[in-house]
Amino acid sequence: xxxxxxxxxxxxxxxxxxxxxxxxxxxxxxxxxxxxxxxxxxxxxxxxxxxxxxxxxxxxxxxxxxxxxxxxxxxxxxxxxxxx
Numbered sequence: 687x688x689x690x691x692x693x694x695x696x697x698x699x700x701x702x703x704x705x706x707x708x709x710x711x712x713x714x715x716x717x718x719x720x721x722x723x724x725x726x727x728x729x730x731x732x733x734x735x736x737x738x739x740x741x742x743x744x745x746x747x748x749x750x751x752x753x754x755x756x757x758x759x760x761x762x763x764x765x766x767x768x769x770x
Contacts, residue, residue, distance in 0.1 A: 688735035691716045692725050694744050701739060710737070 689710075691698045698716040717735070719725045721744065727734030727737075 687715075687737070689713070689737040689739070690725070690728060690735040691718045691739045692720075692744070693741035694720050698739065702733070704753070711739075748750070748760045756758065 689698075693701070693702075697718060698713070699709045702711040716739075717728060717732075719728050
């Protein structure tokens, strides 16, 4: 079984607190990629895995925007960086 883990910071064992059944994250057979480009390259080389664990915050820029201030320059960058 192929398992792909996409996260710019964490390793699979770091994610076990996020799910109801954390045992799967303790397995050592995860393939780990750190960004969108690595993720796409892995899929092109290996095909679709049986399981994918997506990071929800690959692009830090999305958390720097003050949504109450649409004059904030970082608002222009929303959607520019590929994220999980």
